[in-house]
Amino acid sequence: MLCINAESLSKSYGSVKAVNDITMSVKSGQVFGFLGPNGAGKSTTIKLLTTLIQPSSGSLNILGIDAIKNPLELRHKIGVVLQQPSYEPTLTVEKSLEKYGMMWNVPNIERKNRMEKLLEDFDLIEIRKKRNEDLSIGQRRRVQVAREFMHDMDLLFLDEPTVGLDPSARRKLLDYLKNKVKTGLTIFFTTHILTEAEYLCDEIAIIDKGKILAVDTPNALKNRFGKEKTIKIHLLKNQQEIKSYLSDIPDCKIDFDTGTNIIIHSEQSELVLMKILKILNENDIEIDDLSAVPTNLEEIFLKMVEDNVSNN
């Protein structure tokens, strides 16, 4: 079942097309990752999908509701954690959760129960009596995410929720989200951290300059763009002349970062490697170390964004 269906969605600020003709669908019960560099349009898309801003054009159906015509109806069914920190400085951690529960009309006993559970799940017990303004950035972010779970929802939007979290808090949050998805929640999640997207998301859209460049599962993205391998050769001695020896090899892109490191990107890695080894051997150039690794999602991402820049 489709949870989000956006068609030709656009949002312009003056001449800036922050979101430029995006069409996408998100299935229920999934984590959908929105991945893109700074200024790509991630937050603007979240604001559109959560009805905080109106699109310049396009249509948007979420949870079976026309989000442009009936924003209030939709807002009752979703949760959102925006990118900007939001907190009342003098409120304590537990009061923040409590107040949020009251805003959502969660009944008294249920509210207390949820609060206790969230304080525990988000490692907030020790700081429950601390005021928001006295918290560290990561603690504050944890409170901001935790309080969203004070109420029930069908769909949760998270705009870079892990920024400021240490590795262990980050992993805990991702695992917490994974478990919530198992119970039926759908999550729309933005990040520019690829490993995170790979760990959490069922599908990933790569976005840049307001446009979606690709949508697929993390594995399919890797298969689609990751036939390419990266071969790294480290030479024993600095040998600048190597550049001219290798310049004629077809089907590959070669970088020399210093005279001793050669980095080769190729979809024909075995063939290319054989040719290179032959040339090195013929010229008595000694190799210190050699490795071949499949190009990872991070490199695919950087390459797509780079190509997008050069095509414009």
Ligand SMILES: Nc1ncnc2c1ncn2[C@@H]1O[C@H](COP(=O)(O)OP(=O)(O)OP(=O)(O)O)[C@@H](O)[C@H]1O
């Ligand atoms: N209220 C606004 N007024 C004018 N321009 C805006 C506004 N909001 C966003 N923009 C512009 O729209 C583009 C997309 O911004 P957006 O905040 O959606 O990017 P992002 O992908 O969330 O980036 P980041 O990773 O830095 O959070 C940027 O060029 C930004 O300057």
Ligand SMILES: [Mg+2]
């Ligand atoms: Mg943003």
